[in-house]
Amino acid sequence: MTRAYDPGIPPAPVVIDHDADPVHADAPVPDPLALAAEWLPAPGEDRMLMTVSTIGLDGVPDARTTMLSDFDGARFFFHTDAHSRKVAEIAANPAVALTLLWPGFTRQLVVQGTAQPSPREESDEAYRSRSFYLQQLAWQNTAEFARLPQVDRRAGWEEFLLAHGGPERPAFDPPERWAGFAVTPHRLVFWTSHPSAASRRLAYTRSGEEWETIALPG
Numbered sequence: 342m343t344r345a346y347d348p349g350i351p352p353a354p355v356v357i358d359h360d361a362d363p364v365h366a367d368a369p370v371p372d373p374l375a376l377a378a379e380w381l382p383a384p385g386e387d388r389m390l391m392t393v394s395t396i397g398l399d400g401v402p403d404a405r406t407t408m409l410s411d412f413d414g415a416r417f418f419f420h421t422d423a424h425s426r427k428v429a430e431i432a433a434n435p436a437v438a439l440t441l442l443w444p445g446f447t448r449q450l451v452v453q454g455t456a457q458p459s460p461r462e463e464s465d466e467a468y469r470s471r472s473f474y475l476q477q478l479a480w481q482n483t484a485e486f487a488r489l490p491q492v493d494r495r496a497g498w499e500e501f502l503l504a505h506g507g508p509e510r511p512a513f514d515p516p517e518r519w520a521g522f523a524v525t526p527h528r529l530v531f532w533t534s535h536p537s538a539a540s541r542r543l544a545y546t547r548s549g550e551e552w553e554t555i556a557l558p559g
């Protein structure tokens with residue numbers, strides 16, 4: 342069950358052994374995707390939140406928080422409403438940046454890459470793994486619902502719960518508007534703190550089949 346941004350479920354704290362973090366080691370890990378896999382939650386663990394930055398249709402940067410639904414070892418996935426602003430922006434320009442911040446400010450990962458729609462099969466599966474609350478939210482996150490007065494929004498929410506919730510909360514399909522995106526990175530910047538040493542940053546830039554690595558200040 343995907344557990345992030347569900348007001349009923351607080352996130353679990355993350356404990357990090359700074360000295361064991363490969364970003365502090367003298368020899369950088371050659372493959373940033375392997376490093377990302379080591380840093381990110383394993384399948385079945387709580388999902389992380391991230392800032393998804395896009396280029397606005399007016400050329401002004403745009404940003405918002407989403408859940409990182411999955412990382413498959415090569416691509417970063419998020420899911421959203423096909424009618425949303427970010428989807429229109431990605432359709433016009435698929436260049437995106439993702440910023441992930443770990444609890445306690447222990448780590449930051451910034452990813453620059455290209456977003457592509459993910460297959461329906463993948464997004465359906467991601468929907469099924471979300472909590473009931475998030476599945477309902479996906480259905481009720483419409484422009485029409487947002488314009489209703491609060492009393493009607495509450496009533497609409499209750500009505501949906503009565504129709505679909507019940508004690509067993511059986512699975513139901515995502516709305517047509519449910520859309521998944523997979524981001525293929527060309528640059529990843531890993532930042533990690535240390536309680537008794539300087540923070541450290543490693544930047545990886547894709548160069549053909551290889552990755553170029555550089556240690557950066559800040």
Ligand SMILES: Cc1cc2nc3c(=O)[nH]c(=O)nc-3n(C[C@H](O)[C@H](O)[C@H](O)COP(=O)(O)O)c2cc1C
Pocket residue numbers: 346390403404405406407408409419420421422425426427428
């Ligand atoms: C903690 C948190 C988690 C969120 N997770 C998602 C998400 O996974 N997908 C999503 O579409 N919106 C999510 N949102 C809402 C987005 O931040 C944003 O308001 C919405 O997607 C509309 O963005 P847009 O108009 O820029 O496209 C989340 C918001 C917060 C605060």
